[in-house]
Amino acid sequence: MGAFSVDKMGARQSYANVWHTDLMGTMSADFPYFCFALWCSPCASYLLRKRALYGDLSRYVCCAGYMPCSGSCGESRCPEFCLCTEVLCCFANSVQSTRFLLQDEFNIQTTKCDNCIIGFMFCLQQVACIFSIVAAIAGVGDLQEASDLLSCFANVVYCSVCACMQTQHKVELDKRDGKFGPMQAPLPQQMSRMDQPVPPAVGYTPGYAASPYGVQPFPAQPYPGQPYAGQPYPGQPYSAQPYGTNPY
Secondary structure: OHHHHHHHHHHHOOOOEEOOOOHHHHHHHOHHHHHHHHHOHHHHHHHHHHHHOOOOHHHOOHHHHOOOOOOOOOOOOOHHHHHHHHHHHOHHHHHHHHHHHHHHHHOEEOOHHHHHHHHHHHHHHHHHHHHHHHHHHHOOHHHHHHHHHHHHHHHHHHHHHHHHHHHHHHHHHHHHOOOOOOOOOOOHHHOOOOOOOOOOOOOOOOOEEEEOOEEEEOOOOOOOOOOOOOOOOOOOOOOOOOOOOOOO
16 A cells, blocks of 8 residues: 555656646635635535545545555445544545545646645644644743644644645536536637647646647547546546646
8 A cells, every 4th residue: 555655646746637726726716615614624525525436425435545544444334424534533634535536536736836835734733743742841831832823823724725625626526527617719819829839738638639729629538547537437427528727
C-alpha cells in the first residue's frame, strides 16, 4: 500500500486535467456551499464521497482505499455507518481521500498554488502542536497565551482550507454531472491570430482537443487505468461533457 500510494502521488503530478476552480476562487464559485462546508464539514464530506461514488455506497471503501485500514473495517456490511465514522473521526483523511478519488478518476492535477496553501495548512498545524507542547512544559503564562493564539489561528486556517477543498470538489462534481452545460468554442476574435502557439489539451475530456480554431473533436480515448472513465456507471446516465477549462 505504501509503495502504491507513493507511485500514485508521483503520477498525479503528470495528470493533464485541471480543477474547474482553484482554492482561491472557490468562495466566488459557490459561496453558499462554502458556508455549508465551513459550518457543517462532516456532512459535506459524507455527501461529497457518496456523490463521488455515483450514489452507490456498495462501492464504498474506507478512505477510498488510500489507507492501510481500507477494506478491513467492515465497510461491505454497513457502508453508511462506516462512512459516518470516517467523516467524524478521520475528517481530514475523508476530505483528502475524496480529493484523491476525483484526481485519479479524471486525471486532475493540483496547481502549485493549491499545493502551497495545503502545505501551509499542514505545517501551521504542526508548528502549533509543537508550540503547545513547549508552552505546557515551560509553564510560562505569556508563552501559553501565545500558544493558544497560534493554535486558534491554525484552526481557523485548517477549517477554511478544508471548506475550500470541499467546495472545489463539489464544483468538480457539478462539472462531471453536466450542470455547467457544454463548453463553448472561443469567439472569432479570440481565434484570429494564427501566430499564437497551440495550447496543450489541458482540461478537456477525451473527444475534444485545443487548437487555434477552438475545440476540435477527435475519437474519444478512455483515461488510462480508469475503469469508469469514458463510460457510464451501471444504472447511472452519463452525458460526456468537455472536461475542465482551458487555462490559457
